[in-house]
Amino acid sequence: GWAGEGPGASGKNRHVCHAAARLEMGSLWEEFNRLGTEMIVTKAGRWEPERPGGLQRWGGHPLPTPSLRRRMFPTFQVKLSGLDPLADYVLLMDFIPLDDKRYRWGWGNGGGGPDLGVLSPSLPCRYAFHSSSWLAAGRAEPAAPGRVHFHPDSPAKGAQWMRQIVSFDKLKLTNNLLDDNGHIILNSMHRYQPRFHVVFVDPRHDSERFAHQNFKSFSFPETQFMAVTAYQNHRITQLKIASNPFAKGFRDGDPEP
Amino acid sequence: GWAGEGPGASGKNRHVCHAAARLEMGSLWEEFNRLGTEMIVTKAGRWEPERPGGLQRWGGHPLPTPSLRRRMFPTFQVKLSGLDPLADYVLLMDFIPLDDKRYRWGWGNGGGGPDLGVLSPSLPCRYAFHSSSWLAAGRAEPAAPGRVHFHPDSPAKGAQWMRQIVSFDKLKLTNNLLDDNGHIILNSMHRYQPRFHVVFVDPRHDSERFAHQNFKSFSFPETQFMAVTAYQNHRITQLKIASNPFAKGFRDGDPEP
């Protein structure tokens, strides 16, 4: 549903104070969230394929460093309303740690010693599969550089943003702290909350003075996830295979189309 | 090389008067031009594939009407210089008829009557293959609606445009007069000259008054072509197959990589 109000809309510029965002594919997000959403993060770029004659550009663009870094699935996409059709806006996303813990997936006690892992109070015990579950396993790694992802159509008029669903399908995740492709850097085995920001492009000369009034932020709790380098919860794997068209090769039968 | 000056740079706004454009892949364009470049134009959209559950959007964007309409090959791409790095520019292309004739590909005289076809004076006789060649065959069809193609990154700063090669690889050609996808409409069997325009986005309130000063146009003669629905000159077909990566499936041996 429509949701996500930032910390009080008071004092906001009139160009953003009525902005609203509805999360798309909400039921799919909730289905994942009930199991404990996991998102793959990877480090390596795609192995540079053999280029005839050492060709490094094609179609006029430098060949993008082919990247195996992963998209999010489900894709974060919203339907916007309440923008000024004629004003310019920038849309962007960032990711904030949900807590200061790192996690592990297991049985709680791997061997002889006392069980140091505990289910985080913020993690419902349903985030489990058979006898395995997510267990807190110490303090979080130092936060990775807090990158943001600008929607590639930014800036654009409010009318353009409201015309159709806005999709962040170009957003990619990595665990490479030295990533130089502008991707979002996350720590594996840590939990994150995606955030979405609508920023009014203020044409006033001293617009910096009003920066705090010119944006509005949205947070959808059902989109929180655990960053992993390989899926841990087998139910998550199966739901990804069932719902992501690119994973169709791993489907067995012909259930719900 | 650097080329294409419009009709006199005098009276141009200082933001465009020093603009210069170098055609990329010039030797490939010239190789095609020596044979008489042909570009495919098509009418139909791609047959709408079966969508599970009637899905009409994916990744948040409405599924683009899948289109079989064809790109240009070679791709029109230029390297820009002389722009104001901090000013905004719009880049666009259009296509102007090279003459008022329609053409046919053949032997000049198909049967008993007198040969009405003549090689156009503007068509070098080398635009021929074996005994076939391009022959003028009457007056041109009424010109199709004169559409323009805006580079999708428009508008952007001069610095952005000059940073790397600007490619019009998204540009598509059609012979469908009723096309509603914004593609470039051309008449088959007619000759065209692509034009490239750099437009300074004038921030002045009464910028319309200066519209004629705020753009600069470039025309590269080696990019002229005949619009066709199927290739006529077999040498053109072979050069397309040899140089377009998407046609690799039709290559025979392993010549010049």
Place this chain on the structure above:
DNA sequence: CCCTTTTCACCTAGGTGGTAAGAT
């Protein structure tokens, strides 16, 4: 007859999780 449209196999390009090997 000449031109156009449709359909097809074969590519490029790149997004999936599986799997086995590697790292700590």
Place this chain on the structure above:
DNA sequence: ATCTTACCACCTAGGTGAAAAGGG
């Protein structure tokens, strides 16, 4: 023992000309 990486088969998505079919 647990987490990470590299490589793979198998998909989606769509850009090619060939060849056959259609149309005036």
